[in-house]
Amino acid sequence: MMDMVAYWAPKQGTAFSDWEDGAAYNRCSGWFAVADGASTGINSREWAYTLTGSFISNRPERALADPATGFELWVEKTREGFDPGSRDFLPSRTPLWVQAEGTKRGAHATLLAGRIAAGTLRAIAVGDCCLFLVRAAGRVESFPLASPQDFDAHPQLVSSLPVQGRRPASPPRPFERDLEAGDVVYVASDALAQWLTGQRGNPAVWHMLSRIGNAGFRDLCADLWDGKHMKNDDITLLRAKFGSIEGRH
């Protein structure tokens, strides 16, 4: 079983129930997913939850092996099961016309998801959630964005609307690396990811994150917000550690 854990913090000034990212993982199988619902659509929180839950439960190997076609097949299947009115979510208190408008406009989210298995890390990214591979020797690699300046207000999004009738989105970007003992993988939603891309050359930050727990994570977020080092936004961080690997095949 892998050492895998996720932390989250709602935006400053909001309640925990207002947190609108999604995160899911399976320590046994090594599948993981982080999603960030976009404010431009209705039901984006529910869509983020649905995307991450679907990735872990469906284990879409083809989405990782063949992102150009396999990813859209998995998303289409996820769309079919998307029901923002389901009992899994809080009942809507919005007027019917708002709900109808939401259905028409669709929901949207960024996504970074993948699997760690047999000594290999594979991931796909749509938008600005980022993965950070921290090697035991200290080198830090980030994917898909490399610096704080790479982030903007219009990331690519995964839509709950069917492809028919709209322009297909670009396929997700793939990432694959062999892992070594002592490597640590982080997946962060955009606000934290933007700060972390600027910390790639600061080993103290990665040492701190490797040991952080719930309370320390909340304190870190509060410090970064208070110091205006990080955008005031919902924060999610997933961490996976490798003490050993099963093999490279």
Add this chain to the structure above:
Amino acid sequence: MYDQQINRGNPGCIVFLIDQSASMNEPFAGTHRTKATALAGAVNQLIRNLVIQCQRGEEIRDYLELGIIGYGSAAESAFAGRLSSHQLVPISAVADYPARMATESMPGNPDLRIDRPVWVDPVARGATRMTAAIDLAGSFLVNWANAHQSSFPPIVLNFSDGQATDGDPRPIANQLRNIVTDDGSLLMFNINLSSAAGVPIEYPSSPAGLPNPYAAGLFDMSSELTPFMLTAAREMGLTVAPGARGFVYNADPSRLSEFLDVGTRVPLTEH
């Protein structure tokens, strides 16, 4: 200045001043629709979009309060239906109480019809009591600003097709723009709706080149666009210089939609 994020703790406020004089029954910029019909449609669409922007999860969050004042022979609330006579309404209540749902055909697909909420109806009768409308807006916005000193300041959008018939509105407009919060002064933007198709003047930085004293008067009454709005305008492909005012003269339907979009771009909280 003008960077206070709008959220439930620090809500924003937008008021529409809508010319409902008899001349609003004339065609809009050479189209088949009247100015009154086009303006009511554009305002209803913007309100619908603002409601959607304030939706989070299972609720509409009161990030904004909205007001609509119509001015013809009188100046009064132009909300139709259950919200009539209300001056400022939290956006959750705006969402709950449209006057009615109207069935429209989709642009480009006339066989597909969709129900859309209506809050304001097209009206075109009487004079142009613009000064009275600005005065009425000021009477409740000064109280709103006093109660929301940490908030982004109020935004007032004035839509007209001609000169005020109840005196020079510039002094009362200047008083309106002196209403302040800690984040800045009230923003007033003006748009002149044209009957004939012509060349519009958009977001000027100076009155030089304005065709007549009426246009110059509207320019004087218009606030500069905030940095956030300037960025939004440029992202929309508009050419706006530093110091550009929220003012469009001789507008046509597309300029009306752009004006509504630019003039209501505020730092709305994302979550």
